[in-house]
Ligand code: NAD
């Protein structure tokens with residue numbers, strides 16, 4: 599039996615394919631390569647020494663999905679495929695709703711048609727908005743979401759919940775990721791954003807490698823110890839292992855489950871900058887800028903539920919995350935080419 603990984607050539611998907619293969623799972627990937635390259639799949643194969651069955655295509659291609667379900671013996675799906683840039687989603691809402699919502703509906707329908715009713719979905723801490731409390735438990739009420747990207751996550755959580763309610767032979771695990779950073783310790787796969795990065799770690803690594811001049815720190819007047827925003831950064835390999843544990847959970851027919859995947863520890867923007875400097879030995883010049891619209895001051899999770907029910911904890915610390923992000927960027931200054 600194989601696991602269908604949508605978006606498996608992407609940042610989190612490729613790391614998850616590595617961990618799944620390392621655990622002996624058979625993996626089939628579908629990816630349209632809109633934000634990734636086939637080279638990622640080749641590199642995964644080099645890391646694990648195992649071939650990856652790869653279909654280049656779109657999750658909105660129902661015919662291709664039927665072909666995959668007929669040709670492969672799939673029993674579950676990890677659904678990563680989607681567009682994920684918050685700012686871009688504000689300027690291109692139609693593209694985001696179409697790709698993320700319509701594409702996912704076509705995928706879920708194909709799953710139902712082919713009687714594959716086990717799914718793990720990549721959700722996000724963004725669904726909590728400015729959280730009602732920290733550390734955030736899964737019971738924390740969903741908050742106000744200020745961008746179409748985040749809306750697609752909340753909507754897809756609701757859609758999968760409604761599918762489960764209508765037919766409880768489905769098993770649905772909604773994973774709410776906090777802030778994934780880091781890279782595989784081989785330094786061969788990692789995050790490779792197009793253009794100028796929006797997210798903190800890729801921006802820092804591009805400053806470190808000399809592609810960008812200096813980091814802008816968005817606000818130092820928040821009500822936090824050093825005035826900069828606090829996030830729960832999680833190593834992408836820990837996150838990938840959370841998916842492997844979730845696949846095992848699916849075998850118990852759990853019904854509908856929601857888990858936060860984070861370390862439970864908050865770090866400020868300046869903590870990340872200083873830890874990166876320590877881990878890399880490279881200075882990161884920065885300048886304080888005004889606050890970025892939509893940023894929440896403090897966001898970190900309580901990961902107890904994932905520990906108790908998935909037997910999963912994040913093992914790597916911020917130093918590991920910085921060291922691995924740096925190794926990846928230093929070895930691949932221009933990404934996967
Ligand atoms: P990514 O862009 O690196 O990976 C997504 C992959 O999906 C890419 O390889 C892309 O080519 C593919 N894709 C997009 N639309 C597709 C479509 N219609 N058909 C087939 N393939 C398609 O992003 P990532 O960081 O690996 O994120 C993976 C998932 O996790 C996304 O759903 C994202 O929203 C979610 N997530 C990411 C973060 C984060 O900070 N990286 C946080 C929370 C949730």
Ligand code: WQD
Nearest residue numbers: 684722724796797798799801814815816827829867890893
């Ligand atoms: C982290 C901190 C910034 C860049 C985003 C999405 C979220 C999720 C994860 C998908 C913030 C500060 C950043 C820079 C800075 N993705 N920063 N200078 O905003 O917590 O979350 O990625 O689901 O939905 O919103 O992550 O890395 O953009 O920012 O000072 O150049 O770094 O203000 O405090 P964020 P981020």
